[in-house]
Amino acid sequence: MSETVTDKAYYDISRLPDSAFAVICHSRPSSAFKKRANFDWSRGVTSHIDIINVDGNVLKHFSESFLCEPTEFGDPFIMPLKSMCCLPNGTIVVSIETKTNSFISCIKQNGRVKWTYNLNDTSEGVSFYDGKIYVFLRESQVVCVLSIEGGLKPTSTFKLPHYIGDGSSLIVSRNRLTVIDKSSSMKLYKIQ
16 A cells, blocks of 8 residues: 655546546635635636546646536536546546536547536536446436447436435446435445
């Protein structure tokens, strides 16, 4: 076990091929103190994605303005980037909220936005498993399942029984789905 200490505030991490990781990083105004400071999102906090290696060195940087393209979805962000996952081919899927819209965006590592998808709801936690992208939608309190084969399209939605929360983190495995938010607990569901 080894530990890498950075001076950045990383909030989500997902594994990429070739021993690299995509991380969401929240930047704060220079007057903010220390990594663990409580951020006031209305005062200049921005988010970006870094590609890092196992030693914590930044290999690539995707700025907030780049991730928000195309610009018809609005600018600037009113919240930080929310959640992300990586596809087996190395593209990064991130849930984004602007002043006017909430959507997911897929970014290739060569620096191109591959596609964006407006969910007509507030997208929170996002996860990839077995050829499908799972997105928790905060307003309707459902998980939307999107197929990536033959173009991005919804295949199903399902409600999580007895769950009330923002679903800011979502993890999907073979027959389990885990939802984590800012509360002190997490919910684990069996997928049937």
